[in-house]
Amino acid sequence: MQYQHLLERCKQKDASAQRILYDLFKARLMGLCRRYSKSREDAQDMLQETFIKIFLKIQQVATADKLESWMKSIAVHTAIDHYHKSKKSDQQLYSSADYDIAGIDTEGVLGNLSDEFLISVINELPEGCRIIFNLFEVEGYSHAEIAALLGVTEGTSRSQLHHAKYLLKGKLNRIGIKRYEKLA
Secondary structure, three states: OOHHHHHHHHHOOOHHHHHHHHHHHHHHHHHHHHHHOOOHHHHHHHHHHHHHHHHHHHHHOOOHHHHHHHHHHHHHHHHHHHHHHHHHHOOOOOOHHHHOOOOOOOOOOHHHOOHHHHHHHHHOOOHHHHHHHHHHHHOOOOHHHHHHHHOOOHHHHHHHHHHHHHHHHHHHHHOOOOOOOOOO
16 A cells, blocks of 8 residues: 555545554554553553554654554654653662562573564663663763753763663673673
8 A cells, every 4th residue: 555645545544544554564563662662551552542643643644654663653752752751759768689580591692682682681671771771772862962952961861871871781681691891
């Protein structure tokens, strides 16, 4: 199906077109939401909120070639909104000892690293580190952009990224992965 025609139908609030768009992009956007959430349930909430925003604001998209990147941007901003909400309600301090991944089967883990495993390791990072790691390393945002999105300084963004990498290297090292330079 041609995306431009689908986009136009979605702009007209055509429910069947909205369903097709949802089905086409739900897996990609769920993967993005999962990287920013503490749990699958949180990711599903983010995904639902993302699609609500998409369908409310779809008039902003002029052409179909910009649709996917625009949708990903909505998902990232929704994840950041969730981060800000949870930050206000959860002002706990975490130590790296709280994020031990002992008990994971490490037999041949380097050759069999799955996306789900890597996501689970990243999701165990303290929330600020996790959000900044994802924004910088996965989404490609600059430290200046991250600072503006999160309301922190560029130095804080850099420091949190460094700390996230330090924690990830430590976790991977503890489970027997010594060649972690390419992974973290």
